[in-house]
Amino acid sequence: MVTIRFLDHGYIQYDISLLGKRFRESSGLPETPANIKKVKAKIKTMNAQIALGKFEYREFFPDSKKCAKFEQLKREKHASSCLPFFDNYAKAWFDRMSHQWKNTYQESVEGILRLYLLPFFGNILLSDITLGLVQEFRTKLCELTNPDGSKRLTNKRINIICVPLISILYAASEEFDMPYPLERLKPLKEEKSDPKPLNQEEVFRFLEVVPDEWRDYYIVRFYTGMRSCEVHGLLRECVDFEHGRIMIRHNWVRKELTDVKTPKSRRDIKMTPTVRAALERAVKAMPEDVDFVFTNDKGKPLLTHQVSKKIWYPTLKKAGLEPRRPYQTRHTAAVLHLAAHENPLFVSRLLGHSGTRMLYDVYAPFIHNALDNDGSAFEAMMQARMSNNASNHNNTPADVSITQPSNSNEV
Secondary structure, X not given: OEEEEEOOOOEEEEEEEEOOEEEEEEEEEXXXXXXXXXXXXXXXXXXXXHHXXXXXXXXXXXXXXXXXXXXXXXXXXXXXXXXXXXHHHHHHHHHHHHHHOOHXXXXXXXXXHHHHHHHHHOOOEHHHOOHHHHHHHHHHHHXXXXXXXXXXXXXXXXXXXXXXXXXXXXXXXXXXXXXXXXXXXXXXXXXXXXXXXXXXXXXXXXXXXXXXXXXXXXXXXXXXXXXXXXXXXXXXXXXXXXXXXXXXXXXXEOOEEEEOOOOOOOEEEEOOHHHHHHHHHHHHHOOOOOOEOXXXXXXXXXXXXXXXXXXXXXXXXXXXXXXXXXXXXXXXXXXXHHHOOOOXXXXXXXXXXXXXXXXXXXXXXXXXXXXXXXXXXXXXXXXXXXXXXXXXXXXOOOOOOOOOOOOOOOO
């Protein structure tokens, strides 16, 4: 039951009795006729939800520290419920599904559960999780900010966080024959990729100042567009000098060698003379008992964050270049290959893309004259044909008649 209270300092308070406990929440509104009317309307809704047994504390007071207390009391009251609470079911679901996943994905899902899903949904019955509650959860994620005020999570990251939640609720709906609540949940619109590729002159500036022992590593990255995990997972046996190809078969992720993620990522890259020379030097520099082509000074596989911190960002600064993510070596390779008029299908296969669409959607604006001259060659061709037709028409004698060929066999 919820009632209204008026405090001595002139503000309105909610007085709530639930599950044998008393909760008080401030409305934050001064005592005026308009505010009293607004609070009474909210109280009416709350009491209706309580009467139906559907009241959720966080729905009305999402930022209250008492939400956890209410949910714990509700959990104790429904201890014998036939439907489990979210945290228990989520843990059982994870144990049931994790054998199908790579270790890296297991760690990713475990992190999402621990950091985001269990703190918010843990003490809620599966049957009480509604579309509105999930939308509220997403809103809170959208509102998280960094110390500088920037948005902490991108829409793409939030959509990824929601994937295990969707899977858990769908599995529960099948298992317990309960309504699936997220039928009408649409993913957040994801921000467009904003690549910052280096141009040709910037690549050479970078290679001129990078430490000598890292030059071949970055030549391979700038010339082939290989991902960090692909370069770091490149084994000697996958460098085929006899046939001039690099066989992309493995990723090095979180200190684990795994197979490539998708069938398109499994590919062969043809060595150019520059790449071949760089790889020959790299392989020759490694002891014979080391399996990987590129390693740290201890002969161990490279870790992306260490290479970024110790080599990539300092070299950009030394070269006087704008900071950008190491992934930009891949974008740079794509742009420079297209600028050199390589076949887009070849570039797509070089990068391990499933098609050429991304090349046009993402990289075209960075290629000189790629947009400004669109249609100019077509226009020139058509204008030339129109001029030729006009010239022929003007030179046709007036008494020349054009007849249709006869149906006879005469020649």
